Structure formats: C-alpha cells, structure tokens
Amino acid sequence: MMEYKVKIDSFEGPLDLLLHLIQQLEIDIYDIPAAEITNQYLMYVNTMQQLELDVASEYLVMAATLIAMKSRSLLPDHESDEEDFMDEEDPREELARRLLEYKRYKEAAEKLHELEEERAKVHSRPPADKLFESNAEGPLHVSIFDMLGAFQKMTRRKKLAVPPKATVRREELSVEKRMHALKEKLRSAQSPILFDDLFDSHERDELVISFLAVLELMKQNEIVVSQNGNFADLYVTAGGNDDEK
Structure with missing residues (x-):
C-alpha cells in the first residue's frame, strides 16, 4: 500500500476555512447557519483526512465546536423557566466575533503584503518562496x-x-x-x-x-x-x- 503524507503550510487555520465557506455560501457572518456551515466544514476536514494531509488538531477542535453548535441549534426552544440555559451566550456570537477579528487581521496582513510588493518593485530581490502562490497574474487567487x-x-x-x-x-x-x-x-x-x-x-x-x-x-x-x-x-x-x- 502506497503511503504519501503531505503537510500543507498554506493552511492558515480553521478560521480561514470558515471565512472561505462563508464567502462561498454567501452567509451573513452575524447569522451563521450552524447546520449548513458544520456540514460544509466537516466535508473539507474529511477530504483533508482522506488525502492524508497533515490536519492540525485545531481543525478538529473547531469541528467539535461546530458540532456542538449544530446540536444546540437543533434543540427545541426552551421556556423561560430554564434560566441557566437561556442565560448562556449563543456560541454563534462568540464565533462571529472571532471571525471578524481574524478577518480584520487578515485584511491588514494582506494590505501590508501589497505594500511590501510595491516596495519590492523598487529594489530588486529574488521572489519570496511562497507555497501555492502563482507567479502568473490572474483574476483571482486560487487557495x-x-x-x-x-x-x-x-x-x-x-x-x-x-x-x-x-x-x-x-x-x-x-x-x-x-x-x-x-x-x-x-x-x-x-x-x-x-x-x-x-x-x-x-x-x-x-x-x-x-x-x-x-x-x-x-x-x-x-x-x-x-x-x-x-x-x-x-x-x-x-x-x-x-x-x-
């Protein structure tokens, strides 16, 4: 049986995957559908595992979080007498905060990278060795x-x-x-x-x-x-x- 393991360094973490899914599914980041996003996320993680890619544990932790979030969303509405349950923060709100913070960080990093590329045009230097970055100009970056x-x-x-x-x-x-x-x-x-x-x-x-x-x-x-x-x-x-x- 042939075995071939690959570590993909360009995986930026589970939040990056979630942002990708939100963009693909055109989802409101403030109103994440737990069932749909969980199913899509698990499909990607399962594909990574089938391909024997080195999936970091943080992807599996996020998968467990999403499954718990999905399970909660499928429960029937609780009455006001269950105050402890109602007082709990909706986990989607915490996830949305994390995603927004990550999105701002990523956009800032991309802006700095653009400025670095502009500066590189002035002083010649060898190209940076970046995984999966095409050296041909195209309409969209393929991740x-x-x-x-x-x-x-x-x-x-x-x-x-x-x-x-x-x-x-x-x-x-x-x-x-x-x-x-x-x-x-x-x-x-x-x-x-x-x-x-x-x-x-x-x-x-x-x-x-x-x-x-x-x-x-x-x-x-x-x-x-x-x-x-x-x-x-x-x-x-x-x-x-x-x-x-």
Whole structure:
C-alpha cells in the first residue's frame, strides 16, 4: 500500500476555512447557519483526512465546536423557566466575533503584503518562496481551499458516472510518476486544461495520487492554477520553474 503524507503550510487555520465557506455560501457572518456551515466544514476536514494531509488538531477542535453548535441549534426552544440555559451566550456570537477579528487581521496582513510588493518593485530581490502562490497574474487567487472544493466536486461527479470495474489491474502509480505525466500533458497542451480533465481515473487511490501530484507541482511552482470568478471552474497550465533541460 502506497503511503504519501503531505503537510500543507498554506493552511492558515480553521478560521480561514470558515471565512472561505462563508464567502462561498454567501452567509451573513452575524447569522451563521450552524447546520449548513458544520456540514460544509466537516466535508473539507474529511477530504483533508482522506488525502492524508497533515490536519492540525485545531481543525478538529473547531469541528467539535461546530458540532456542538449544530446540536444546540437543533434543540427545541426552551421556556423561560430554564434560566441557566437561556442565560448562556449563543456560541454563534462568540464565533462571529472571532471571525471578524481574524478577518480584520487578515485584511491588514494582506494590505501590508501589497505594500511590501510595491516596495519590492523598487529594489530588486529574488521572489519570496511562497507555497501555492502563482507567479502568473490572474483574476483571482486560487487557495488550497479552492483546490479541495474542486476535488470534492470532481470526485462526486466521478461517483455518478462510475464505469464497470476492469478485470485487469492497472499499474500502481507513484506521486513522482504522476507529477512527471502531468507536466508532460500540460506542456503539450495548446490551451489551459480543465482541472477535472487531469483526473482520467475512477479509482480512489489514483485520484488521490493525482491530486497530491497537482499540489506538489503547485508547491514547486511548476504549474499555474487560475479561476475567472467565484464558483467558476479551475484551469491549469504549465508554468513557473522548468528544471528539465
């Protein structure tokens, strides 16, 4: 059994994932639907675990918090005689405060990063080594959460159109071999390739290997992933470093 563990340093924590979900679902940060946000969050965490990504414990702590919040939201309304219950603060309010504080911090950090980039244009220096940051200009920045979301949708579509099982066992792939095959496919392409078209198998292990290969190529700045708008499809092109002569 092939094992391949990856630690994704660009995960900024569970609050970053929650903000991503709030944006995707167009949710009011002051009125978070506990059931929906919990289900979506758990789907992402489950996908990370299936891919054997190194999920930090803080993601699991937040998952437990959201599950408790969801359970509370599903309970019937209590009468005023249960004062202790009614006096408890709605956990969604505390979560909203944390999200707003994190959002302000993140926006400030992004502003400082923009100022740093402007200053870098004056004094030449080598580019910063940043995971998953494309060196090509595009309409939207594609985050690791966008990639996980695309992988979720792709695997669901695969399950809806599963072909008959082949009787011949296919050769087991490695991440390194898949990376090489993907680079060759992208370099020979005349135009950007749809993310889903990089996955020509219906076998779970091969889908996982291909996805890990895509992540590793992004980490090495060998490919560029672009998106033209929220909820739009992802497209992949060869780009960045070219170590092969």
